Amino acid sequence: MNLESIKSPADLKQLSVGELTELCSNMRTALIEKISRHGGHFGPNLGMVEATVALHIVFNSPVDKFVFDVSHQSYIHKMLTGRMSAFVNSDRYDDVSGYTNPHESEHDFFNIGHTSTSISLASGLAKARDLNGGKENIIAVIGDGSLSGGEAFEGLDTAGTFKSNFIIVVNDNDMSIAENHGGIYDNLRLLRETNGKAECNLFRAFGLDYRFVNNGNDLESLIATFQEVKDIDHPIVVHIVTEKGRGYAPAVADKESHHWCGPFDMATDRQLYDSDAPSYASIMTSMLLKRMKEDKSLVVVNAGTPGVIGFNPKERAEAGDQFVDVGIAEEQAAAMVSGIARNGGHPVWGVGASFIQRAYDQISQDICINASPATIVTFYTGIRALNDVTHLGIYDIAMLSNIPGLVYLAPTCRAEFEAMLNWSIAQDKAPVAIRTASPAPVDLDITVDSDYSELNKFRVVSEGSDVAIIAVGTMLADALKAAELLKAKGINPTIINPRFVSGVDAELLTSLMANHRAVVTVEDGIIDGGFGAKVAHFYADKDIKVDVIGLPKQFYDRYNPQELCERYDITAEGIARRVQRL
């Protein structure tokens, strides 16, 4: 079958089961080839081939509306809805994003990249349909670890009150990114073991009707069940059991490392761009594993992304009870570390910068109002981390630096990261967050302190005059290079490592006024609500000019990091240019 003959779901509806089976097989092959050359979410999509075809056979998209959770398992949906060429033609691989996107297709209703949102988003589509007298089916597709997030439970709870059509397809592959964690997974297992017949049923307990499909990779069972629930007049869960990674043996054998893949060699399954170079994740993991042996109350908490923070299966086994994965449930992670800290433990919560947003209230209320001395380490921060609009690391300073009571530290280099982490774990006064720079740790020839208890104390790295550059975290390296460029032009700027992004050093900033006319701040995040804005505010009624280098507040999608940095002067040359302008 020629995959490119599938231009829309209508083209599926004439096919026999045999032809559909061949289509599934061909799509799987195309998917494996694309991911091997381009990278992307792998195992989740391989498991959903048949289910996605069955959904498009039975329902009438886009009149009937699908909402894919996280939408990292929407690749087959994209193939079937006019975007096949982006999967079979390597020149067009980048025509599509890794997530659903209304700008790409009328079959996509939301740009989604965070977990656990599909039921809630779809509940809104259903509510609007009912008010407007519509009759279409609304289908949320959730699973692959997404069920453990609070928003998903809230969505189930609301869906349980509905009196009209609402279909939730639960893709149960018995996995999250890594293995599942949570009491509900025992119930899913019970349901699998009883062919869906167990009386104790999580979904029924939420007020929902329920169907079970034992083989969620079998087209005919799926089609039959979806036909049964199509146009149903009440909310229902269709629980399908699928195999993550199906069709690519190494992805079935090692599901965690094939959840998302960079380009790899199909013959050996080896990642092409794998690196053994230390990352902040590996540095932190080594430090903590060592420290755990001496301090049994040290515990690392993570919400379903252990690989992001360097806790792969080997490290998790070594940490034992001193590592907790709560599943994709950041609110739980935040509150839990507060509780650990309040009962004599030393918790470290490692979290991706984009996901920390999911626990704003818990950081503010559960941790900071209680001044619980928990340590939070943020990963994938800054411009050079992830670049899909749903996964950006450029909003963390605006969020965390304005929550009272939270100390937010930005290490400039490896040694400073280690010092800050050691200090934070040992202290018992305040919640501390530490911003790891992306992508790779650098070594800098600067003095690193071991004690950060004097809050908001900046450090002068190099004394100069006229202009001072205050560079946050990873930007210090660029500021030092900018200083070299400027010295060649006869300008000798003072270089400052603020270390803290959650406040300013009033004493040092005041002292600068003696022999400086201007200050340039640099951060790799948005300006609004950020660090430079605090410096600008400090000097606002004083005789010193401030130029804040950073990103304008907006959403950026699939950008080229170097281009973005150059556009906004977030480079050594850019910093030097802005200094000269002043």
Place this chain on the structure above:
Amino acid sequence: MNLESIKSPADLKQLSVGELTELCSNMRTALIEKISRHGGHFGPNLGMVEATVALHIVFNSPVDKFVFDVSHQSYIHKMLTGRMSAFVNSDRYDDVSGYTNPHESEHDFFNIGHTSTSISLASGLAKARDLNGGKENIIAVIGDGSLSGGEAFEGLDTAGTFKSNFIIVVNDNDMSIAENHGGIYDNLRLLRETNGKAECNLFRAFGLDYRFVNNGNDLESLIATFQEVKDIDHPIVVHIVTEKGRGYAPAVADKESHHWCGPFDMATDRQLYDSDAPSYASIMTSMLLKRMKEDKSLVVVNAGTPGVIGFNPKERAEAGDQFVDVGIAEEQAAAMVSGIARNGGHPVWGVGASFIQRAYDQISQDICINASPATIVTFYTGIRALNDVTHLGIYDIAMLSNIPGLVYLAPTCRAEFEAMLNWSIAQDKAPVAIRTASPAPVDLDITVDSDYSELNKFRVVSEGSDVAIIAVGTMLADALKAAELLKAKGINPTIINPRFVSGVDAELLTSLMANHRAVVTVEDGIIDGGFGAKVAHFYADKDIKVDVIGLPKQFYDRYNPQELCERYDITAEGIARRVQRL
């Protein structure tokens, strides 16, 4: 029984059941009298008298540790743990806060005021206990609507994986603040109707063991059940059925209006300081109910606090299907309004400013990345709203104004609020939040526009020279008074209503430079991440001085609003003083 003889839980342990029953009765009487004179959470505490006594009889606080959800039902716990005088001696009523507070007592482990956090916080206490080899009981007490929040479900899910002591007392009074909403409440009803015997059991589906107490206001059953689960070696839910408002007939008859009460007359049950004066909630409700009749796709969404936004039982009945209460579940509310907006509906989400924090990620990802034209109306904003540290309305600008794509409007008066709300509902371009001022709407003699589609366009209210005052929302009235004070001293400031707090009007700010030397901004929120900081940043490299009036970033607890405003010049006199200083 002399209540003041109870100095600590140890004093309970010698008492007979008869004496304990008398104690309960006396505490209830004291509680009713205190609330009638002082105000506070009423129905929730009246229902929990026996359960709290039984907990303290069976467990050994503070070695065994209780975490009360929201902690609005912890008054009896306070009475029993050394704080009785704050409930029986009217001179000492204010010795205690309305929530648990570690500064008050070693029996309190967290300062809590938001919903659904107890299980997660307690899970951390339990984890630290296990790592440190402790043996104490950890008990989370949750209910009264708190179960519907995502954090509570995440907590149940994590608790379901525990292999050691963990006790969750679910106080099922069949109510939230108003009536319950959510599919789980059908399951709780089934459990009540089957005396806890139904096979389909929400808590067991989360992997938890389970006990049921049919009469949760019966001391002896409670004591017997708590004895049974004391020192248990695995996680368990004790589901107790209590009567909200028990012991005060009007609070039983009308549970919603007695959830929290201001001072009232015990003879008539009439609130002493009730007012029929319009509030922003009542203004919004009237407008929307009228508009709903013409626009069937207009729908108001709220997360468990309908009274806060003016939708009391009468208004809810009138709105019918066009009002949705999702239970206390702000993430669901945020995503749902996005879904409604994406399917042709016109959603308005009314939410308390302190609770909007619970949906930061959903506002950013589910609403703003998708540019869903939903309307959010924030209540209880500013300094003069709620003053417990857990319920402050001073962080909303720092949060909302730095999320890309969100338009945050601050109306200065009633007419402007109405105009902004009408515009927001009608437009289909962007998510819009509107900040209602606290406490009461004012009328101002200013020109009000009907169209706000030209984003970040400020309005000059009164032309002057030398100094401009940019006053956010409710502060405009104070700025106008300040202008009068200044005119008497020969200063004629320009007065500006920014209308937008999520961005600045570069054109207008630039034009001010022609004949102004300084700008003063005023907002009733924290400075860090706020509106004035954006203005300070705009002028940072220009020849104009900026003075930002607002609150330093910190937590404020049970402050006197007038004192706080005076301390930080957030008054007409303060503004005038700051202008003169420049």
